[in-house]
Amino acid sequence: MKQLAGxxxxxxxxxxxxxxxxxxxxxxxxLKVASLVxxxxxxxxxxxxxxxxxxxxxxFSKNIAKRLGVRHKxxxxxxxxxxxxISNPINRCYYCKKELFKKLKKIAGAYKLNYxxxxxxxxxxxxxxxxxxxxxxxxxxxxxxxxxxxxxxxRRLSKKLGLVTWDKPSLACLASRxxxxxxxxRKLLNRVNRCENYLKRIGFRQVRLRHYNExxxxxxxxxxxxxxxxxxxxxxxRLKKFGYDCVTVDLEGYRTGSMNLGKYARKNR
Numbered sequence: 001m002k003q004l005a006g007x008x009x010x011x012x013x014x015x016x017x018x019x020x021x022x023x024x025x026x027x028x029x030x031l032k033v034a035s036l037v038x039x040x041x042x043x044x045x046x047x048x049x050x051x052x053x054x055x056x057x058x059x060f061s062k063n064i065a066k067r068l069g070v071r072h073k074x075x076x077x078x079x080x081x082x083x084x085x086i087s088n089p090i091n092r093c094y095y096c097k098k099e100l101f102k103k104l105k106k107i108a109g110a111y112k113l114n115y116x117x118x119x120x121x122x123x124x125x126x127x128x129x130x131x132x133x134x135x136x137x138x139x140x141x142x143x144x145x146x147x148x149x150x151x152x153x154x155r156r157l158s159k160k161l162g163l164v165t166w167d168k169p170s171l172a173c174l175a176s177r178x179x180x181x182x183x184x185x186r187k188l189l190n191r192v193n194r195c196e197n198y199l200k201r202i203g204f205r206q207v208r209l210r211h212y213n214e215x216x217x218x219x220x221x222x223x224x225x226x227x228x229x230x231x232x233x234x235x236x237x238r239l240k241k242f243g244y245d246c247v248t249v250d251l252e253g254y255r256t257g258s259m260n261l262g263k264y265a266r267k268n269r
């Protein structure tokens with residue numbers, strides 16, 4: 001448990017903190033550890049209510065914060081009012097994170113909390129994340145990175161701590177399903193979310209639906225591809241009702257940040 005001890009030491013040194021809390025694996029682990037080393041009155045979890053995240057995750061975050069006995073605040077974000085964000089450039093994530101972190105910094109000041117923490121981990125550093133620039137500009141701390149914790153470390157330690165999120169599927173902004181340059185809208189985000197919810201209901205825990213106008217590309221875990229093929233006809237029928245003319249399966253399976261692997265993303269990095 002050396003890694004956990006190191007993380008506790010880092011967080012205790014902050015004195016007080018605001019945790020950007022999504023209810024996912026990483027932020028739940030971060031909030032739990034903060035609650036172990038800091039007085040409850042010196043911690044505030046803040047969750048963003050946004051069209052870019054599934055609505056059910058908001059309810060989940062409320063339940064987790066309550067279970068951990070931590071103060072919890074929900075704020076509205078308005079990235080869909082930002083023309084720079086909805087035009088979906090290669091650095092789209094920067095505009096979203098800049099707005100969020102500015103709000104969190106303001107709240108931290110009002111509550112007299114020393115730092116704003118985000119739950120980025122060591123594994124995230126291998127992906128393309130322009131939002132990290134906003135994090136550096138606003139001096140947001142990432143204790144999981146400071147403690148050199150990767151995703152699998154966090155899952156392992158979460159299980160030891162008895163967190164129900166230890167094996168929760170990875171979350172990501174719904175905008176990450178849309179190719180750079182394709183305009184983002186609430187209607188499109190809802191469409192992607194409805195499709196993914198349907199796929200989860202029929203048995204796929206980890207799933208991504210990548211949108212390409214009339215075509216969609218489904219990613220599930222490699223071991224689940226045979227099940228998806230077996231359910232081929234019902235999946236095609238349902239997703240066509242959601243507006244897709246062509247439904248495809250990605251034979252490489254689910255992987256984080258696959259929209260960052262195309263020619264357009266590589267050229268603009």
